Amino acid sequence: MNTFANGIHPKDNKERTRRSPITPLAAPQTVYIPLGQHVGKEAVPTVAKGDRVQMGQKIGGADGAISASVFSSVSGEVTGIEKRATATGHCMHVVIQNDGKDDEVLLPPLADPTPAQIVQRIEDCGIVGMGGAGFPTAVKLRPRDRIDTLLINAAECEPYLTCDYRIMKEKAVSFLRGARYMAQALGLSEFTVGIEDNKSDVAEELENTAKHENIAAKIVVCHTKYPQGAEKQLIYAVTGRKVRVGKLPASVGVIVQNVHTALAVCEAVELGRKSFCRVVTVSGDGARQAGNYSVRTGTLVSDVLAACGGVGDNVVKLLSGGPMMGFALSDGDVAVTKTTSGLVLLTAAEAEHEEASSCINCAACVRACPMHLMPVYIDACILSGDTAGAKKYGAMDCIECGSCAYVCPARRPLVQSIRLAKKKIRARGANK
Numbered sequence: 525m526n527t528f529a530n531g532i533h534p535k536d537n538k539e540r541t542r543r544s545p546i547t548p549l550a551a552p553q554t555v556y557i558p559l560g561q562h563v564g565k566e567a568v569p570t571v572a573k574g575d576r577v578q579m580g581q582k583i584g585g586a587d588g589a590i591s592a593s594v595f596s597s598v599s600g601e602v603t604g605i606e607k608r609a610t611a612t613g614h615c616m617h618v619v620i621q622n623d624g625k626d627d628e629v630l631l632p633p634l635a636d637p638t639p640a641q642i643v644q645r646i647e648d649c650g651i652v653g654m655g656g657a658g659f660p661t662a663v664k665l666r667p668r669d670r671i672d673t674l675l676i677n678a679a680e681c682e683p684y685l686t687c688d689y690r691i692m693k694e695k696a697v698s699f700l701r702g703a704r705y706m707a708q709a710l711g712l713s714e715f716t717v718g719i720e721d722n723k724s725d726v727a728e729e730l731e732n733t734a735k736h737e738n739i740a741a742k743i744v745v746c747h748t749k750y751p752q753g754a755e756k757q758l759i760y761a762v763t764g765r766k767v768r769v770g771k772l773p774a775s776v777g778v779i780v781q782n783v784h785t786a787l788a789v790c791e792a793v794e795l796g797r798k799s800f801c802r803v804v805t806v807s808g809d810g811a812r813q814a815g816n817y818s819v820r821t822g823t824l825v826s827d828v829l830a831a832c833g834g835v836g837d838n839v840v841k842l843l844s845g846g847p848m849m850g851f852a853l854s855d856g857d858v859a860v861t862k863t864t865s866g867l868v869l870l871t872a873a874e875a876e877h878e879e880a881s882s883c884i885n886c887a888a889c890v891r892a893c894p895m896h897l898m899p900v901y902i903d904a905c906i907l908s909g910d911t912a913g914a915k916k917y918g919a920m921d922c923i924e925c926g927s928c929a930y931v932c933p934a935r936r937p938l939v940q941s942i943r944l945a946k947k948k949i950r951a952r953g954a955n956k
Contacts, residue, residue, distance in 0.1 A: 526718075527747035528757040530894045532927045534683055534750055534848070536722065541686045541807050544815035546694055549831050551598050553622050555822030556608060557583060560615030561861040562658040564590030569618060575602045580629040580798040583618045586647075592660045593650040597800040597820035598622040611844040611851045611858050620822070631796030642709040642793060649792040650799045650862075655688075655753070655782035656845060658863040661789070664781070665709045669774040674707045675762060678719040678783050679746065679753035682846030685866045687803040688783040690816045692726045695787055696733045702790030704739050706781055714740035718762040720748040750848065751925040755780045757894050769921050784865075799862055806832050810839035810869030819860050825867060826856030841875050843868040848926040881934045889928035889938060895921055899928040903941040911952050914945035922946070 560566030567584030571577060577596045584594035600623040608617045631648065634641055647662035655677060680688040692699055707715040719727045727743050734741040746752055746761045756767045758780065765776040773780050784802060791797040800821050807814045812833030819828055825844070829835050835842075843850040844858070846866055889899040897918045905913035919942050928938040 526744060526761040527749055527752070528760045528894060530892055530896070530927070531749045531751060531757070532892050532930055533748075534930060536748075537683045537807070538686050538689075538722075540814045541684070541805050541816055542689065544686070544690070546690050546803050546816045546818055549817045549819050549823070549828065551622055551626075551820045552823050552827040554603075555598055555620050555622060555820060556617045556824060556859045557594060557597060557620065557822035558608070558610055558615050558617050558859055558861055559584040559594050560610065561594060561821065561863065562592040562652040562660055564588065564592070564660065566615050567591060567594045569605050569616065571602050571618060573602055573604055576600070577602060577620060578627045578629045580800060586650075586660075590660060590663060592652050593648070594618075595650055595798040595800045596620055597822050599625045599627040609858055610861070611853060611864075617822075617859065629798070631792075633796050634793050637705070637793060639709045639711060642705050645792050646709075646789055649788070649797065651785060651788045651792060652799070652862050653782055654784035654788060654802060654862055654865070656849065656863050656865055661781065661785055664779055665706060667710075667774045667779060670777060671710050671712070671774060671779050672777040673763060673779070674703070674710055674712055674715040675759060675778055675780045676703050676715060676717045676783060676786060677753055677755070677758055677780050678717050678723070679758055680723070680783070681720060681748070681750045681753040682848055682850075682865070683750075684807040684868050685805045685846050686807075687805045687816050687865055689723055689726060691783055691787055691803060692723075692730060696730055697737060698790040699783060699787050700730065700734055700737060700739045700741055701794070702786035702788065703741065703781070705789050705793050706786065710779060714742060716742045716744055716762060718744050718746055718758045720752055721745050722748040750927065751894055751923070754894060754923050754925060756923070769918070802860070802862060802864065804828065804860060804864055805866040806869075807866065808839075808869035809871045809874055810836040812836055819864075821859070821861055823860045824856060825853065825858055825860065828860060828867060829856055829869075835869060836871070838871045839869045840872045840877070841870040843870065848930070849924060878935045880936050883936060884934055886933060888931040888933065892927040892931045894925060894927060895923060897922060899938045899942065902945055903936055903938050906941045906945050906948070911945070911948045915949045919945035920949060
């Protein structure tokens with residue numbers, strides 16, 4: 525079975541939403557649309573207070589080579605542009621009062637588009653990696669290296685999340701067409717889908733759909749293991765190629781894209797639709813109406829949860845994303861973005877919070893690390909103020925998958941230590 529070295533096997537907790545169809549969620553009365561929904565510089569506002577906007581109208585323009593445009597998810601009036609908190613920091617938001625009309629601005633559909641037209645359309649629609657990373661997709665599709673493989677990441681190895689699974693189940697044709705458009709943009713005649721064997725039902729359906737639609741797609745089933753969906757691990761599992769430390773997937777001839785990104789590409793090319801809506805999994809034992817919901821960007825997390833029956837009294841932690849790589853939220857006053865794959869409400873039994881104790885030198889974190897790092901040493905270096913040591917032990921190569929913290933019997937906050945190490949290393953480099 526295709527897989528990678530190390531990794532862990534956490535309980536996937538997907539059964540509660542695995543069979544939940546994608547349900548559209550009504551847009552709230554007010555949306556707070558972040559201008560920083562992607563890797564790189566946040567978008568620059570293109571509207572002002574008092575302007576009336578349509579759904580799909582550009583409200584933030586890409587600022588530089590690594591950036592992405594942002595679009596209104598409703599029609600209505602701009603009531604302000606303000607700095608607000610996000611799941612990972614702060615950025616400017618465009619606040620829009622929804623008039624409920626949903627007047628939408630669409631681009632003309634592209635018939636038999638050229639590679640250049642496909643990439644331009646993706647850029648014009650503000651599409652980014654929707655698996656969580658948020659890297660502008662058009663930039664990925666203009667690689668400097670020679671590419672021979674487009675790999676669609678369908679692993680969805682993060683516990684609780686099933687949004688990609690439901691997209692492949694319900695929108696297989698659009699998903700496969702979107703992947704084919706990206707392959708065409710790279711000058712390729714086929715693409716590969718890497719999927720875990722706990723989704724064997726949808727893997728078989730994708731093979732049948734691809735044949736029926738005459739789409740050249742290779743479906744590769746991988747062993748279910750976390751973090752199978754990490755780029756470098758999935759590339760090795762599917763192709764056997766190793767991406768060297770400090771290098772990108774393109775260095776070995778591979779571009780990796782997400783399932784939801786492929787769907788967005790199809791809608792951009794065939795419908796002219798901008799990227800302002802996404803499927804979000806709401807789950808956890810604290811979720812009263814767990815499921816998969818189509819949510820407008822800019823919808824506050826509190827509004828999403830209220831529409832899903834509210835929050836249970838036993839919730840101790842709210843996560844944006846999954847429990848392994850997601851971010852804990854102090855409240856629901858942050859907005860859904862293009863990269864919000866899930867909202868997970870954990871009870872005390874699920875969170876299993878224990879106070880951290882001293883490292884017992886068991887090396888469990890080393891055995892689990894899919895990047896073959898030594899998290900225990902990085903943690904020790906940060907505790908002693910040795911930033912150079914943390915860098916030497918590979919802090920910058922960590923993918924923050926959380927495998928180390930998951931297996932640590934001392935419950936050391938290893939991921940937080942490594943994130944702090946990265947921050948200090950970057951600051952140290954900037955001050956040189």
